[in-house]
């Protein structure tokens with residue numbers, strides 16, 4: 001899919017802006033705070049109907065205005081569609097394709113896949129396991145609706161089991177039978193999620209390693225390790241073995257809601273030993289692998305958004321990344337950078353049609 005045209009009205013700091021894009025490389029250059037990332041965020045809205053920052057939609061309406069619109073012409077293999085997102089300050093957000101509203105946002109997901117690489121990704125390395133689980137879940141759900149269903153059911157059941165454990169503690173009472181009602185569905189949904197996560201990471205890891213090797217020029221080796229309670233024992237047994245502990249803690253202490261991903265570089269934690277450039281290279285490799293996976297599973301090449309991509313990368317890594325983009329034909333790409341000269345220099349090396357927009 002190619003984003004051919006984009007018009008913004010009152011979106012963040014942009015009152016009125018229109019662009020006609022190259023089907024290959026598009027760069028936004030300008031000073032800090034000019035609104036380059038905001039344009040990428042508008043493209044992110046077109047893909048999933050919300051900001052990549054996870055903020056409330058109302059923060060995206062330009063200050064002191066009453067609505068925003070994002071309108072785009074999307075060229076597919078067979079036809080061109082008009083996508084329009086309108087958010088009034090008082091009212092509901094609407095997403096329309098060719099003037100027809102979607103009933104549910106989920107019907108739109110997958111129409112225009114986008115992969116974004118941004119400085120905010122560093123949270124994936126530095127934050128708690130929850131952000132890595134969210135990232136993992138988002139990656140798998142993009143192409144697997146059954147996974148999303150299992151995840152929602154698991155979370156509901158977990159909440160109910162935890163509420164019961166709290167209720168027992170509050171009322172100084174315990175009834176094993178009513179607690180065990182939740183063990184069966186929890187282990188069923190949990191085990192399916194565990195198997196999918198394991199399979200997903202087994203398939204993804206070699207790509208991340210390969211991309212990292214290319215970007216770093218073979219300097220370091222990275223590894224992704226999936227850490228789960230279910231590696232040691234089956235889920236039903238775990239729930240039984242940890243019953244006394246759960247009663248004291250008043251929550252379910254074992255399960256896939258405690259899973260984590262360990263990112264290693266040369267057998268040490270990237271979080272501890274990786275420099276900013278090495279961490280960034282790892283995140284780029286991870287996201288490019290995600291992109292590759294979406295492409296293989298859906299047949300659609302995601303649009304690639306590279307926010308502040310050259311910051312913290314040395315010249316070798318920048319040129320390796322460019323070679324990679326050249327070789328793998330990543331489809332339509334949007335890049336932001338503060339330096340026009342650097343962008344022009346980099347773009348010249350890429351063997352594709354490009355446009356540079358000064359913001």
Ligand SMILES: Nc1ncnc2c1ncn2[C@@H]1O[C@H](COP(=O)(O)OP(=O)(O)OP(=O)(O)O)[C@@H](O)[C@H]1O
Pocket residue numbers: 011012013014030031032033034035036037038039059060061062063308336337338
């Ligand atoms: N709702 C809004 N209304 C008006 N301005 C906004 C709104 N939301 C964000 N902004 C402004 O947008 C600017 C940030 O834009 P953005 O992050 O796109 O900058 P950038 O060009 O990517 O900068 P950098 O080079 O520093 O990454 C800030 O000045 C911020 O105040």
